[in-house]
Each structure stands twice: as C-alpha cells, then as structure tokens.
Amino acid sequence: MSPVPHYPFTAVVGADSLDDPQPMALALLLTAISPAVGGVLVRGEKGTAKSTIVRALAAVLPPLDDAPVPLVELPVGATEDRVVGSIDLESALGEGKAQYQPGLLAKAHRGILYVDEVNLLHDHLVDLLLDAAAMGRATVERDGISMTHDARFVLVGTMNPEEGELRPQLLDRFGLTVEVAAPREAPLRAEVVRRRMSYDADPAAFAARYANSEGALRTRIVAAQAMLPQVVLSNAALLKIAEVGAAFDVDGLRADIVTARTAVAHAAWCGRAEVRLDDIRVAARLALPHRRRRNPFDAPGLDEDLLDHILGDDELPPDPPDGPGSDDAAEDEAESPANDTADDVTAGAGADSEASDADAPASASADDSPHVDGSNDSHEFEASGEEGAETPAPVGHSPAEATPVPAGAPYRTRLFTVPGSGAGAAGRRSRAKTSSGRRIGADPAATTGAPHLVETIRAAIPHQQRRGRVDGRLLIESSDLRRAEYEGRESNLVLFCVDASGSMAARRRMEQVKTAVLSLLLDAYQRRDKVGLVTFRGRDAVLALPPTSSVDAAAARLEDLPAGGRTPLAEGLVKASEVLAVERIRDARRRPLLVIVTDGRATAGADAVARSRSAADHLAHQSVACVVIDCEAGPLRLGLAAQLARHLGAEYVEVGDVNAGDLVTVTRTATQGAA
Known part of the structure; x- marks a missing residue:
C-alpha cells in the first residue's frame, strides 16, 4: 500500500503564487535556501495551516544524496533520552554491550526539526534544543555513554500564543518569525475549504494536480541555492541594515546578521545578483519583530512607517571599485564555527551571539506614599461601615466608575512555592517528582520513564540461579525493570x-x-x-x-x-x-x-x-x-x-x-x- 502523499506546498492558499507568497511560505522558503538564516517560528491561531505547510516543505526541497530531506517531529511530551539518545537497553541487557541509540537530534541532522506547540515544550528539552542549535552538535553524557555527534538542522516551530508565550532564550534562536491568521474574506475561506475537502476525498489525485507547480518550486529553490554565493551585499546595503537594527533598538547583533542573510536569500530567490532595498524591507519584517520584545507583555510587531522612513525610496548607491563587493567580510567576522558547514541543506539555528535572557528584568519598585485610611474601628479583617477613601458603593465591576491606573516597570520577585512535593507538569517553581532533574532512586511500580540500570540489575541478581544462568550472561525479566525516579521542579x-x-x-x-x-x-x-x-x-x-x-x-x-x-x-x-x-x-x-x-x-x-x-x-x-x-x-x-x-x-x-x-x-x- 503506497503512502498517502502530503498536502502539496503550492496547494496552500497564499503559497500558490511563487512571485508573491504569503509571509509564512516565504519565510520557510528563505530558510530552506539559506539555512544559516536560523529557522522559522510560526505564531498564529488554530486552524491556519501552520503544521500543514511545514510538513509540505520537506517534500519540495532538493534531495540529499538521492534521499529525501529528513523531517523529524519532536513531540511536546518527549523524554530527554528520546531527544538526545541513550544507551540501547536491549543490547545492554541482552548482550552486555553499551551501545548508543541515536535520538531525534541525530535523526534531524541536515534536515528539518519540527516542533509543534513549541511554546509548551518542557524547559529541559528547550535547553537541549538551545545547545544543539547554537553549537551545531549534540553532546550525550548519560548512562555510561559519552559522545558528541553533528546536529545541524533547520528549527521550525509552530505555536498558538493563546496557549502561552515562548521562553525568550528560545525565541531569539529562531531566525525569522511570522504571525498568521485565518483569512477574513469569504471567497478565500471558501477556497481553503474546497481544497481541503478535495484532498481528503482523494489525496493522490489532488497531489497529482499540483505536481507541475511543486516541480517548478523545487527548480526555483535549486536555482536560488546555486545563486546564493554570488549575491552581492554591498557596503551601502550593510550600512542600511545596521541603521534599521539601531533604529528599532534590538538587542545584540544577531538581528543584523539574520537580516543580512535573509536579504541575500531573498535576492537569490528573486534571481538578483545584488541586494536591494526591497530585499532588506522583506528581511526586516521577518527578522526583527520578535527581537523587539523587552518582556513577555510587549506585543510583537514592527512600525512599518519607521521602516519605510529609514529605507527611503532611493536605490542603494554602488560600492567604490576597490571596496568590498559581497557579504564575505561581514560573514567571516560574525560567523561562528557552528555554521562553517552551512553548505549542507541545513545548518545550526544560529551560533553567532548569546541568547537574550529575560530572567532578571531591570528593577524598578513603585514609590510608597503616605496614605491614612479613614476607618478607626477595626477588629479582625475590618469593621463594617463606611471607608473614607472609597467611592460610593457600585453594583459589580463598572469600568466607567474609575480610570485604570497603569502599572510600573516589573521587577524580579521573591520565589513563592507550594509546600511539599508534587507530581505535576515539569516547570520551575515547586519541588516535584518529574521526568528530569536529580535522580533520587527507582520506582518499581512506574511504567514510563528512563530505566534505572543499576537498580534493574540489582533486582535481577537474586534470581539468577533459579533462572538457570550458565554462560555468564545476566538473565533479565520484565519484572526486574526499574524506572528512574527524579526530583525536579513543577509548574x-x-x-x-x-x-x-x-x-x-x-x-x-x-x-x-x-x-x-x-x-x-x-x-x-x-x-x-x-x-x-x-x-x-x-x-x-x-x-x-x-x-x-x-x-x-x-x-x-x-x-x-x-x-x-x-x-x-x-x-x-x-x-x-x-x-x-x-x-x-x-x-x-x-x-x-x-x-x-x-x-x-x-x-x-x-x-x-x-x-x-x-x-x-x-x-x-x-x-x-x-x-x-x-x-x-x-x-x-x-x-x-x-x-x-x-x-x-x-x-x-x-x-x-x-x-x-x-x-x-x-x-x-x-x-x-x-x-
């Protein structure tokens, strides 16, 4: 039985025009052309084809060594050993050999690592992604195994902001970000439904109708990848990118580097040999909005009027004859070793600067002014009667009764915790038994989690004579298996x-x-x-x-x-x-x-x-x-x-x-x- 084909990339409404694709499709294409851009974060409400278009991307990318580009999906509930890999339990217990079993990061090498609902990912997995994306490799130190392997991939994440925001350190690691929403125009909504129903009725026939457009897209991606090294990023273009970054007050230089790489990729996508203002404009819209957030309560976005004012209408002047004619110098100075192998189909999600850290916002406590309450008779809680400082008693919460007072700048607070030890979802507040953290023992009743090898062997040893052990091999049964018990923090x-x-x-x-x-x-x-x-x-x-x-x-x-x-x-x-x-x-x-x-x-x-x-x-x-x-x-x-x-x-x-x-x-x- 042949596999069901993925929904075609060019069948997604808004991605069916190669000359003017929607921002989500364009961001994915640009990071496929130039993996050094650093991946894409797609933010939007439910039902906006986020997952559909990401899964369709791998099918239109040029194959690697006559094999399809790998698309590896990282489940939100994945365990640490599933992500980085661990000891092969069957080989260890059955043959007495400590062999490494690769995890998802190894499988995603030179491909796409896709995380749906990335904002719900556990913190310990976020840390693993950050390390691998920054270094272009993953290090495994667990269960008696010590090794390092390549893990260069394009990181693509999708999320619904209503379900919670993304951790700032990981947000900064995404090169580009796009906001998506369902179309409000009735004809477009009807076309989306029409295509989806047609695909569900006969996926093979539907995919066949888009075979030519898929082939044309693949050809254009190959041409853009070939042109990428030839695109000239002039001094004038580089200075304009720096002006944009400074004007929008973004932290660090990662934004400038990503904007430059994206502008070059866009020029290659358009078949141009030099970066123009339009390329910089497109790149800034994709690379800057998520880097302007100072804290989780700042709305992402970009002031289009300010961007147009900075870029202006005049074309960029040419470089002098003996001046730098490409982005090589800027790239060489800013490039990190993690991206040296960006000629692969994919590369690290960005190792050129340290991730921003919002764990310690600037302190700004509110002033406390003297205030005398107008009540003198009080026992427990408060005596009944009028409150001198209050307005007449309203019914319920009427916004018209008072003008809201704005809050001041947030500060770092004391840590308040729930007493005792819980068993909730992994987080960073109260003590709990979790899937990660400090190993404190083994739980014989647990059916999930990483095996505790020492305790498993210890449970099997007393039964070896009864089980007829003769050749030196340790005889293990399922009743011997013990799962590790960890103490960490819960949300x-x-x-x-x-x-x-x-x-x-x-x-x-x-x-x-x-x-x-x-x-x-x-x-x-x-x-x-x-x-x-x-x-x-x-x-x-x-x-x-x-x-x-x-x-x-x-x-x-x-x-x-x-x-x-x-x-x-x-x-x-x-x-x-x-x-x-x-x-x-x-x-x-x-x-x-x-x-x-x-x-x-x-x-x-x-x-x-x-x-x-x-x-x-x-x-x-x-x-x-x-x-x-x-x-x-x-x-x-x-x-x-x-x-x-x-x-x-x-x-x-x-x-x-x-x-x-x-x-x-x-x-x-x-x-x-x-x-």
Missing part, C-alpha cells in the same frame, strides 16, 4: 485574587499593587505556570481571567482594571475557592498557589467580617497554599491582612517585600549593621 496554577476596592484606589497604591502583580506574572511566565485572575470590588467578585498559560492575557486584564467601591473580601475568597475546585477536577496533578493581594478590609454587605472569616477558614480546611500580599500603606496600619493570613495559614508578605532586590538590600544592610 503550578497561580491564581491571583486582587482587591480593587476604594481603599486600594489611591493612585500610588494601585500602581504599586499592579506593579507587584505584573512582576509576579512575569515570574509565573518564566516558571511555566498557568495563571488566573479574580478581582473583587463593589459588591461582588468576578473571574477576570480563567486559568490559562497566556500571561499576556492576564497582564492585559490587570492593566485595564479600575478601582473603587466597597470591599467584598468574602466574595473574593469564595470566588477563588470555586475556581480552584473546578481546576482541581480539570487538572488534578497541577497544584495551586493562591496569591491574595489586599489590605485586609471587609466592608461590603451585612456581616462582612464574619463572612470573610468563614471563607478564609474554608480555604484553610482545603489545605490550599496561600500567600497574602499586604497592600496597606501609610502611618496608620490596622494589620488586617496579617490577621487574614493567620486564618488562612498563609505566608504573609508586605507588598514592598515582593521585590527580591529590596530584600537583598535590607539583608545586606542588616548584616553590615550587625558587623
């Missing part, structure tokens, strides 16, 4: 419960609150957590953002959050408890961390204090890990948030102490004073 569900009442409405205080929460969101992003946002003000609480992996969405909800009205603390705690109960059913292995941001007041409705105490006790009985961030300010402090923390059994932190930099400063000062 958690971080649910923010934020007080947006009138007592928080003072501009300086709300700015400080939003800055702290924004900083904690950035920390959650870096630790691969899911996040949710509950807000309470007026008379009720709302789930402003259901738990999601997209911290961008949480930051947007936070930025638009107004403040004012009474303080329905009980309603906020009850809503948080309800959200956690639902998430416990949806994802039982992901442990929650509830972060309550409040000054502890409770003034909305009858028996506000008693109801708040009851809601707090209910959360405490559920053994929910909590952190109470106290936002009370001014010389008159009532200590209500601290009382709330005691009822919850929660960790208590004043809002100013969320900043890890401030804690270091305080510690150093105290230490020096003691000395």
